[in-house]
Amino acid sequence: MKIIYKEVAVENFTKVPAAVLKGANRIELNDNLNVGGTTPSFGVLQEATKYLQEKSVPVVEMIRPRGGDFVYNDLEIKMMEADLFQAQKLGIDGVAFGALTKDGDLDEDAMEQLIAASSGMQIVFHMAFDALAEDNKKDAIDWLVDHDVDRILTHGGPLSTPIDxxxxxxxxYIDYADGRITILPGGGINFENCDTIAKKLGVKELHGTKIIDGI
Structure with missing residues (x-):
């Protein structure tokens, strides 16, 4: 059976030890998963990172100041920037964020600011990708490739639409990216359907909250 690299999205520290014990390859650390994930508190981040570093499991921090849309004002971008600098100090492996304009395009100015603050960490453009206007997605992939973003997390449509x-x-998106950037499928992927999805898409990495049995 093909071995899949499984990234488990967790809320706070509670499920981190169990996820690691059951074979999580990478942890995406969030608060408020009911709104799609927001930035975890400093205390949670500090303890979870320390634990995961001891277990040699990479951690990705969600950088998102609130639920709702991905159109941020200057103050919110400043908050995200501060969280990124803090992540650097803690030795976080990767960060996940995304900023859009009101008309459904990449907010390139905000993204450049956030990318600059992420030096030394892997960068994931999260499911804000699914809120882009469909006509803008290929250009967005090209822009993210040009700015050395490592992965794009996508459900391929609204989360209300089943993954199948x-x-x-x-x-x-995978075909268009053509190996230039990792397309990371997520949302509705679980331990029962992950092997089938990985095979259909020809991917080696998957993301989900229920991608490991018993978590």
Whole structure:
């Protein structure tokens, strides 16, 4: 059976030890998963990072000041920037963020600011990608590649649409990216369907809250 690299999205520290024990390859650390994840507190981040570093499991921190859309004002970008500098000090492996304009395009100015503050860490453009206007997605992939972003996390459509109905879209992004950037499928992927999805898409990495049995 093909071995899949499994990134488990968790809320705070509670499920981190169990996820590691059951084979999580990478942890995405969040608060408020019910709104799609927001930035965890400093205390949670500090203890979770220390634990995961001892276990040699990489950690990705969600950088998102609130739920809702991904259109941020200057003050919110400043908050995100401060969280990124803090992540650097803690030795976080990767950070996940995304900033859009009101008309459904990348907020390039905000993204450049956040990328600059992420020096030394892997960068993930999270599911804000799915809120981009469809016509803008190929240009967005090119821009993210040009700015050395490592991964794009995508469901391939609105989270309300089951993953088996969005696989064609994800495959389209994978084909267009053509190995220049990792397309990381997520949202609705669990321990029962992950092998099938990985095979259909030809991917080695998957993301989910329930991607490991018993977590």
């Amino acid at each position: 109905q969005t696989l064609d879209n994800i495959k389209k």
